Amino acid sequence: MENYKVTLIKGDGIGPEIADAVVEIFKCANVPIEWEEAYAGLESSEKRGNVLPEETLDSIKRNKVALKSPTTTPVGKGHKSVNVTIRKKLDLFANVRPAKSLPGVKTRFDNVDLLIVRENVEDTYAGIEYYQTPDVAECLKIITRQGSTAVARYGFELARTLGRKRVTCVHKANIHKLTDGLFLECFQEVAKDFPEIQADDIIVDNVCMQLVSKPEQFDMLVLPNLYGDIVSDLCAGIVGGLGVAPGGNISNDLAVFEAVHGSAPDIAGKGLANPIALLLSAIQMLRHLKLLSHAHRIETALRLTLAAGIKTRDLGGNCSTQEFTKGIISNIPVEIESDPLKTPMMEKQQVPPMASDAAAEPKATNNVNWKCDGIDIFVQSKGLPKMTESFENFTLTTISNRGTKVYPGTMPDILLVDWFTCRFTADGEFGDTEIARLLQHVTALGYEWTHVEKLFSKDGAIMYTKAQGE
Numbered sequence: 001m002e003n004y005k006v007t008l009i010k011g012d013g014i015g016p017e018i019a020d021a022v023v024e025i026f027k028c029a030n031v032p033i034e035w036e037e038a039y040a041g042l043e044s045s046e047k048r049g050n051v052l053p054e055e056t057l058d059s060i061k062r063n064k065v066a067l068k069s070p071t072t073t074p075v076g077k078g079h080k081s082v083n084v085t086i087r088k089k090l091d092l093f094a095n096v097r098p099a100k101s102l103p104g105v106k107t108r109f110d111n112v113d114l115l116i117v118r119e120n121v122e123d124t125y126a127g128i129e130y131y132q133t134p135d136v137a138e139c140l141k142i143i144t145r146q147g148s149t150a151v152a153r154y155g156f157e158l159a160r161t162l163g164r165k166r167v168t169c170v171h172k173a174n175i176h177k178l179t180d181g182l183f184l185e186c187f188q189e190v191a192k193d194f195p196e197i198q199a200d201d202i203i204v205d206n207v208c209m210q211l212v213s214k215p216e217q218f219d220m221l222v223l224p225n226l227y228g229d230i231v232s233d234l235c236a237g238i239v240g241g242l243g244v245a246p247g248g249n250i251s252n253d254l255a256v257f258e259a260v261h262g263s264a265p266d267i268a269g270k271g272l273a274n275p276i277a278l279l280l281s282a283i284q285m286l287r288h289l290k291l292l293s294h295a296h297r298i299e300t301a302l303r304l305t306l307a308a309g310i311k312t313r314d315l316g317g318n319c320s321t322q323e324f325t326k327g328i329i330s331n332i333p334v335e336i337e338s339d340p341l342k343t344p345m346m347e348k349q350q351v352p353p354m355a356s357d358a359a360a361e362p363k364a365t366n367n368v369n370w371k372c373d374g375i376d377i378f379v380q381s382k383g384l385p386k387m388t389e390s391f392e393n394f395t396l397t398t399i400s401n402r403g404t405k406v407y408p409g410t411m412p413d414i415l416l417v418d419w420f421t422c423r424f425t426a427d428g429e430f431g432d433t434e435i436a437r438l439l440q441h442v443t444a445l446g447y448e449w450t451h452v453e454k455l456f457s458k459d460g461a462i463m464y465t466k467a468q469g470e
């Protein structure tokens with residue numbers, strides 16, 4: 001049988017302990033995989049001076065498949081998350097996270113079998129953030145037609161392959177009308193190509209409430225990045241916690257499988273880590289590599305072990321990582337026969353599609369009838385800026401603060417911060433030269449501008465939001 005080469009990143013904290021458990025189980029199950037170890041994370045940064053060495057990315061690109069243990073990311077400072085960087089650098093645009101009840105893992109709900117497909121590179125996770133004043137920070141939420149279409153299409157293809165019946169788009173398009181509105185629009189457009197699958201949508205706060213009340217009602221969820229991150233952890237909680245939640249990051253030709261949980265520094269090195277999440281991720285990886293019977297045998301061993309009450313402490317058991325690993329190894333069946341406990345994570349023994357199977361490249365809309373009506377200039381100001389009413393072609397239409405109109409009209413009784421949006425619309429044509437002159441004028445008035453946005457309209461419809469009260 002062909003030997004597959006797979007990149008293995010052992011990561012930080014409990015990462016090496018759970019990675020070693022998977023390697024041992026795979027060895028005992030005679031899985032035809034040769035591991036190529038590569039480095040990433042805090043320890044890599046300290047020992048090799050690089051949190052994500054280029055050789056690690058090269059190894060993933062060469063082998064096409066990687067298994068990654070969690071890495072530590074400092075909060076509020078330091079390097080960007082290694083995960084986010086890997087996802088973005090390799091364009092791993094879909095994150096597939098199954099949440100399925102396991103035998104012997106006591107939870108409030110039985111028979112949960114959810115599949116979550118999260119957009120993985122856009123949204124606020126594009127990581128575009130700026131301080132606008134010393135007291136105001138800004139993050140741009142980027143949602144694109146191509147990215148949203150790609151993840152929706154991958155989700156529906158996966159549903160079709162696995163025989164799932166219903167796909168639900170999760171969003172907040174009632175508030176984020178343009179960004180989440182675009183995500184939903186793309187989902188609905190793609191759904192038309194999958195008439196046999198029920199497609200619907202739900203607002204993210206509602207889905208959270210529904211999931212913690214009646215999770216069995218959902219089949220598959222497709223979400224933008226930030227909601228996907230949060231909701232998939234919630235789903236992990238429903239089926240037994242972070243210790244049992246696997247995931248795979250998929251691009252057109254690469255795949256990186258990883259546990260949902262982090263590096264758990266609080267229990268690192270104590271033999272307490274639960275390897276299930278990484279093991280289930282590795283099983284997902286085996287299906288991706290079409291090693292179906294190996295996937296099935298190892299998953300069966302895991303389910304038999306749990307059903308026998310052999311568990312780590314986080315699941316209410318008293319086994320160490322090593323003891324639990326040995327338990328699984330002792331349960332690996334030689335052949336797969338009918339077994340009451342064998343319920344694979346992805347219920348059909350079918351290979352999940354590669355993203356490249358998910359049909360044509362989504363097309364960008366062209367810019368016909370796309371017109372710039374004016375600009376928003378964001379300025380620093382202690383109190384309402386004394387802005388010019390008109391300048392050349394431009395007329396000041398509104399000034400707003402944190403999205404609420406504060407001029408013209410009565411000043412609302414709200415907290416004002418030192419960052420105002422001055423909206424100028426233009427009569428007639430204008431270009432960069434006119435914008436530059438307006439900016440220089442604003443500077444001459446004594447205001448530091450921090451950010452400029454163009455106000456576009458398409459076929460006469462405005463493609464930007466109005467301020468509250470505008």
Ligand code: NAI
Nearest residue numbers: 070071072073242243260261262263264266267273274314
């Ligand atoms: P965490 O997931 O590492 O830990 C949360 C809690 O769950 C802790 O009490 C931990 O002991 C427990 N836990 C997690 N995995 C477990 C396992 N396999 N077995 C038993 N108990 C487990 O989240 P936290 O503490 O917020 O983050 C720690 C570090 O991990 C941070 O630096 C964070 O940035 C990083 N992180 C990395 C991820 C990745 O590489 N995929 C994902 C999430 C966080």
